[in-house]
Amino acid sequence: MRILVVGAGAIGGYFGARLLKAGRDVTFLVRAKRAAQLAATGLIVKSPLGDIDAPRPPLIEAEALREPFDLIILSCKAYDLDGAIKSFAPAVGPNTLILPLLNGMRHLDALDQRFGAGAVLGGLCAISTALDDQGRILHFSDFANLAYGARESAQAEKAEALDKVLLNAGFDARRSGKIAQEMWEKWTFIASAGLTCLMRAAVGDIEAANGADLAVALYNECAEIATGAGFAPREPARKFAGGMLTTPGSEFVASMLRDIERGAPIEADHIVGDLLRRQGAKAEPGSVLRIAYVHLKAYEARRARETGAKAERSGA
Template identity: 55%
Template sequence: MRILIVGAGAIGGYFGGRLLEAGRDVTFLVRPTRAEELDRDGLIVRSPLGNIVYPSPPLVMTPMLDQTFDLILLSCKAYDLDAAMESFAAAVGAETLILPLLNGMAHLDRLAERFAPGNVLGGQCLISLDRDASGAILHLNDTNQLSFGELSGAVSQRILKVADALADAGFDANLSQQIVQEMWEKWCFIATGAGVTGALRASIGDVMASGGEAWVLQLLAECASIAENAGYPLRRDVRQRFQTMLTTRGSKMTASMLRDIERGAPIEVEHVIGDLVARRSSADKHAKGGLSTLDTVYLHLKSYEARRLRERG
């Protein structure tokens, strides 16, 4: 199976690097500046599960795309989705499968509109990654799970081929028959974790030390209510696990959104938080005449965005 990894940033570089090491047919679609870095330094991943140093990984740039691929792994930031779709459009054929690893759900409709519904799979990953100033990818925990599946939940021949291509490649590749449920659950977790640590500019442990447990649980409850109204209630064991992770005393956990804020970068506030606000029913507005916890988080993060744009004026 010919696999195109769109970008060689943290997520694409990590999973693409693992696939390369496993001998899979992988090509990275990159911009010129990243191509120069990779040609000069190679693909570098520093991970507690094993480092990767892959000299001169296979690269292509958009003007050079002249054939279609079997599988496209997409892990761009949500605000770059339109540009990313344009960049890899020439690689999409009638049988091409697009596996997006973005948070939230809105990207599924946008991909289906730009290409075809049949091209789009469901997907998510559970991993904490960043990049340092040199461009090396840093794996920050010991989890590296990638889940994928047909949006319908079917176990088709094509999804089995994807499972074969991703198996035994140095990460946990899970074929899921309920990928949409899992994407909604992850969305609730990410929105709560990013909302708490991003809006309060603090780790989970610092928020707990400040007496913020009830506020965190309220935000999770509001996100879970929106998921339930959409037909995807959080499963009891999943919700309990989220509550434990999000209220652990002394936890150093922060979301990548906070790291983006601290470096003055753009954030995925609309895709992760704003889309939940837009999907909320009137019954979910817990504070009539005032702001709900979700509204407050959205206001904080939008204010950061507004200040960032003004300062770059």
């Protein structure tokens, strides 16, 4: 099975490197700058689960795509989705499967519209990674999980066929019979973790400030939206979220907070805004979810203003 990994960043690069080491037929779709970097240094992963050094990873740029691949693994940020779709579209044939690992659900609408729902599986991952200044992939956790599954019954056989390439590839992979449910449960949790962005603090700091009730309120609000969509979080998911969001002394923060702290783009609309949109007229003006969203949008507005001002000064 020919696999195209879109990008060789912190997530796609990690799973792609594991697949490559396991002997799978993997090619990385990269931009010119990343291609030059990888050609010079190779694809390097530093991980507690074992390092990887692939001196010459198979690379391709969008302009060179001519033939379809069997599987496309997509793990870009939501704000890069349109560009990613345009770049890998030539690699999608009548039998190609697309496995997106983005958070939330809105990306499925864009992929379905462009390629048809039958080509797009459900997927999610749990991993903590980042790129360093040298382009190496740093894996911080002792886990790397990937789940995939059919979103409709007609995809079941195709999803099962992925077992041969995704299982036993150096990370914890599993095929889920309820992938949409799991995606909603993860979405509900990470949107609730947006409280750390609002407070600019870790869970333990918020708890120390007697703010655990706000974390619970935000999670319950998100869970209510999921329930209204037909995906009420199950008890294990609720228990996990409750522990992660209220544990005294916890240093857990949303990855979006790390993006904010380094002045990077964020997925405000995809993760928090889309939940709020689905809540519709039921959203209260003072809801914690709405306040968290306004905070994120205010950050985006300020970032855009300061970036624009910097560009004007440079132009002058």
